[in-house]
Amino acid sequence: MKYICTLFFVFIVTSSFNTPFSTTKNSSEKVVYDVVFREGLAGTYEKWKTNKNTVNYYYTYTDRGRGPEFSEELRFNKNGFISSQTVTGVNYLKDSIQEFFKSEKHSATWLNPKGEKKGAFNGDALYFRYDGSPAIYEILARLLMAAEDQKVKLFPIGEVELVENLPITLSNNTEVKLLMVKGLDLNPTYLWMIGNEMVAKISGNLHVIRADLKELRLEMKGIQDAIEDKYLARLIKKLSHTLEDVLIKNVNIFTPQGTILNNQDVLVNGDRITAINRSDDHEIGSEIEVINGQGKxxxxxxxxxxxxxxxxxxxxxxxxxxxxxxxxxxxxxxxxxxxxxxxxxxxxxxxxxxxxxxxxxxxxxxxxxxxxxxxxxxxxxxxxxxxxxxxxxxxxxxxxxxxxxxxxxxxxxxxxxxxxxxxxxxxxxxxxxxxxxxxxxxxxxxxxxxxxxxxxxxxxxxxxxxxxxxxxxxxxxxxxxxxxxxxxxxxxxxxxxxxxxxxxxxxxxxxxxxxxxxxxxxxxxxxxxxxxxxxxxxxxxxxxxxxxxxxxxxxxxxxxxxxxxxxxxxxxxxxxxxxxxxxxxxxxxxxxxxxxxxxxxxxxxxxxxxxxxxxxxxxxxxxxxxxxxxxxxxxxxxxxxxxxxxxxxxxxxxxxxxxxxxxxx
Missing domain, CATH: 3.20.20.140 (Metal-dependent hydrolases)
Known part of the structure; x- marks a missing residue:
């Protein structure tokens, strides 16, 4: 019954889009996450609400003497976008960080490693900080799930898209959703959600997971890995081109001696190079795929x-x-x-x-x-x-x-x-x-x-x-x-x-x-x-x-x-x-x-x-x-x-x- 009440509380708090919080009856209590790096407990991520529209965050982990430490405060407008943000601390290489974002009426001012700037802002885009806690991913996830087209504009530039929203029941019957987000990084970003709260972010060797779910982390990672494999399998079918016979015509070849041999025809059959000849105008069979290499x-x-x-x-x-x-x-x-x-x-x-x-x-x-x-x-x-x-x-x-x-x-x-x-x-x-x-x-x-x-x-x-x-x-x-x-x-x-x-x-x-x-x-x-x-x-x-x-x-x-x-x-x-x-x-x-x-x-x-x-x-x-x-x-x-x-x-x-x-x- 306690678990049901918790989810009900999440819905009441988050449905207004004021803050991405909370899972506790007393919203001033901290929600604590483990930060696991290379399968060792390396740090912590904490969040707690300080008033109706403000949430504070603390995030740190260590990696062989390196690692970030951030304190962060966020406020939100009625649509769930960030209206103000401050980030202080040190980055992974222990360099000091001080970043802020603040909006007023139809403009915003922000300071990040590229300097201080000001621009038009209508409160309908998400400012994405340079360095900081995982909080931004939870905010992004909520906005994406609420968007009709499942897209969110970033401020001052950019756009991200929710491409998968997969309901999953874990082995202990916990119901979660796994979101796949594209547009932020070279790889898709995966976010684990219960209701409107992010309960885990698993990326490579760095895992952030709510402490009460830590025993399920490896199970969640296995599920995510399998989904990633299916995604990559679809990609290779789309991106690979298998050609039985290929002639790369009139191309300049880098030789084993380190020189360039100009105007050559290179014939490939299957996975082997079968002929290299000086390029000429001889007839080429229709079954051979020709690639023009002139000037390359x-x-x-x-x-x-x-x-x-x-x-x-x-x-x-x-x-x-x-x-x-x-x-x-x-x-x-x-x-x-x-x-x-x-x-x-x-x-x-x-x-x-x-x-x-x-x-x-x-x-x-x-x-x-x-x-x-x-x-x-x-x-x-x-x-x-x-x-x-x-x-x-x-x-x-x-x-x-x-x-x-x-x-x-x-x-x-x-x-x-x-x-x-x-x-x-x-x-x-x-x-x-x-x-x-x-x-x-x-x-x-x-x-x-x-x-x-x-x-x-x-x-x-x-x-x-x-x-x-x-x-x-x-x-x-x-x-x-x-x-x-x-x-x-x-x-x-x-x-x-x-x-x-x-x-x-x-x-x-x-x-x-x-x-x-x-x-x-x-x-x-x-x-x-x-x-x-x-x-x-x-x-x-x-x-x-x-x-x-x-x-x-x-x-x-x-x-x-x-x-x-x-x-x-x-x-x-x-x-x-x-x-x-x-x-x-x-x-x-x-x-x-x-x-x-x-x-x-x-x-x-x-x-x-x-x-x-x-x-x-x-x-x-x-x-x-x-x-x-x-x-x-x-x-x-x-x-x-x-x-x-x-x-x-x-x-x-x-x-x-x-x-x-x-x-x-």
Missing amino acids: TLLPGMFDMHTHNTKFRGMLHVAGGVTSVRDLANNKQLKTLSNQFNTNEIIGPRIVTFGGIIDGDGPYANQRNVVSSVEEGLAEIQEYKELGYQQIKLYSSIRPKWVAPLTKRAHELEMRVSGHIPAFMTATQAINQGYDEIQHMNMVFLNFLSDTIDTRTPLRHTMSAYHGVDLNLKSKEYLDFVELLKTKNIRIDPTVSIFENMFVSVKGEPSPTYVKIIDRLPLLNQRDYYSGGLPKSGEKIARYKGSFNKMLAVVYDLHQKGIEIVPGTDGLPGFLYHRELELYAQAGISASEVLQLATIKSAEMTGVSASYGTIEVGKMADLILVDGNPLEDMSAIRNVEWTMKGGTLFYAKEVYQAMGIKHFK
């Missing part, structure tokens, strides 16, 4: 060598011309996702290297495959081997004394070892104890500071950002380290594009990492790239930028000295990969060599060059058609018209449109 460049599908794959990220990889990837830390069900990619059950790249992550326990643990002893670590390595993984990635909370026995066991099982450098250890020490590869350029820079830095925390970013500019590439310390890399045949996975965004971007301005594509993205993705990266002011602005430029100098220097550089992202698939390649070219590596790193060199390093990485007769038809010539201008690599993976064709424009992204044309 045909390249092998590219390799992103540092990824963390999900069902939705696969589409971005493929649309961006990436057909093969290394996954360097995921759950142990990754083979299932790989199968879905390989069989075209959902759109995604070929995972050619599976890297299993292991971290030590502690307050900054990665929260995925955490061990509390070296014996547990050895058992994890054995399990990964039995699952068919080829590589082990060690993380920041691994104890330094564990590194040698863990790398020894991995090598005995013919597995490579890479990763972050564990806290209180240097890269030199890690290499001497068995590392084969180092992830992230900041980990290289930390080698020249101290082994007393707790790199489990954000210090691994701020220390390299502040002191990296001082690194002397002619010093004995640096040259000795390079010689160690060469002697031990150590690879470096720089991911410099993520450091450009951290070190160089300025709050309120579009990040230089994403400036070329920011206007093509959905609302929330655009806003992510105005946040300014690491907090910085005064001398830090120049020092951080200088440290990033020094990172590019090291990438060039290592490449010139014969150290293997692998192009990877650890971020937004496709688009960030293009930026990584641009930055290598900006560092001074020739465009030809950059593209070889992205294709044949990566194929060789992952052991698949017999089938992938070059355009040659007999090889698999992993191909991309680019409008322009990236050897003349590396930025042309962004202009992917289509990607062919194993003979299945995906038009980038169609894939991007399905994700709410504008095409480059």
